[in-house]
Amino acid sequence: MRALSLLVAGLVLGGCATLGVNRPTVARGGGGVVVGESDDFVVVVPSRTEHPDSLARTYLGDASKGWMIEDFNGGRRVFKAGERVVVPRRPWNVSGVEPTGYQLVPILVYHNLGAQSKGRLVLGADAFAEQMRYLKREGYRVVTLTEFVDWLRLKRQLPRKSVVLTFDDGYQAFRVYAYPVLKKLGFSATLFVYTDYVGAGRNALSWDELKSLAAEGFDVQAHSKTHADLRRASGETDAQYARRMQAELAEPPRLFERQLGRGVQFLAYPYGRVDDAVLARVREHGYAAAFTVRRESNPAFVRPLEINRSQIYSEMTLEQFARNLNLFHQENLR
Numbered sequence: 162m163r164a165l166s167l168l169v170a171g172l173v174l175g176g177c178a179t180l181g182v183n184r185p186t187v188a189r190g191g192g193g194v195v196v197g198e199s200d201d202f203v204v205v206v207p208s209r210t211e212h213p214d215s216l217a218r219t220y221l222g223d224a225s226k227g228w229m230i231e232d233f234n235g236g237r238r239v240f241k242a243g244e245r246v247v248v249p250r251r252p253w254n255v256s257g258v259e260p261t262g263y264q265l266v267p268i269l270v271y272h273n274l275g276a277q278s279k280g281r282l283v284l285g286a287d288a289f290a291e292q293m294r295y296l297k298r299e300g301y302r303v304v305t306l307t308e309f310v311d312w313l314r315l316k317r318q319l320p321r322k323s324v325v326l327t328f329d330d331g332y333q334a335f336r337v338y339a340y341p342v343l344k345k346l347g348f349s350a351t352l353f354v355y356t357d358y359v360g361a362g363r364n365a366l367s368w369d370e371l372k373s374l375a376a377e378g379f380d381v382q383a384h385s386k387t388h389a390d391l392r393r394a395s396g397e398t399d400a401q402y403a404r405r406m407q408a409e410l411a412e413p414p415r416l417f418e419r420q421l422g423r424g425v426q427f428l429a430y431p432y433g434r435v436d437d438a439v440l441a442r443v444r445e446h447g448y449a450a451a452f453t454v455r456r457e458s459n460p461a462f463v464r465p466l467e468i469n470r471s472q473i474y475s476e477m478t479l480e481q482f483a484r485n486l487n488l489f490h491q492e493n494l495r
């Protein structure tokens with residue numbers, strides 16, 4: 162963190178040559194005192210009640226951009242009296258690569274939830290809520306999968322403390338246990354559903370339910386048709402495999418179009434399993450990104466069809482959960 166702060170300080174000093182130093186002005190509607198500005202930065206001395214989100218509202222027109230101020234000023238959310246705070250007006254490091262290493266974004270995978278935990282894959286509602294509150298309290302920013310993929314394409318900078326939440330299979334338990342917590346905390350999430358399961362019994366979400374979740378901003382994406390391993394089975398002929406893959410990869414986009422009025426961009430591999438032949442088919446079918454369950458965070462240069470996700474199991478303590486939130490790979494890149 163110290164190296165980063167130094168880097169940030171260097172950037173700020175480096176930018177000073179282009180900073181027009183104005184006579185200090187008090188911003189209208191709060192924000193503190195502006196002591197300098199350029200096309201790229203505003204330097205302010207915030208009044209005592211200001212925090213990154215309120216400064217972002219004043220200077221960037223959007224409180225949700227508070228992370229830009231937080232990240233640019235060494236990750237701090239509280240400022241000292243009289244301190245000069247730099248407000249970057251635009252992204253300054255889209256790839257997240259720095260002289261000391263590079264940014265990583267963890268993507269978490271949940272499956273079923275229940276009133277109590279059961280087995281590895283049914284996580285108790287209380288443990289889930291505790292994990293979400295932990296993310297909020299520790300200043301994590303939950304970003305959408307689309308924002309994450311934009312980052313891979315170098316079209317968007319992501320907060321240093323970004324995390325993505327995904328829920329596999331399409332369980333009714335998402336609505337019962339996850340939805341209220343996510344709504345309350347203002348977190349987004351992606352549901353990966355396999356289409357044979359949608360509407361198949363009381364534990365499954367229906368298309369109508371997925372439609373209303375989508376209308377509220379939750380993202381719904383594909384997890385194949387049948388949830389079978391997409392790799393070629395032993396004894397499967399070329400023709401059989403081609404037919405099976407056609408069904409597994411083309412059926413979800415067709416059904417999404419019909420039921421939700423839009424196509425599919427992303428795929429989560431059943432069991433996270435993938436090989437070169439699967440990759441080729443997934444590419445042919447036009448999926449923009451696809452997701453495994455390799456327990457690692459992702460750099461911006463991860464291969465888009467082999468993106469890592471970390472599964473959260475019911476037996477994990479909060480500390481073990483937090484170990485999945487790896488945000489930076491340290492390496493001397495000078």
Ligand SMILES: [Zn+2]
Nearest residue numbers: 329330431432
């Ligand atoms: Zn699954």
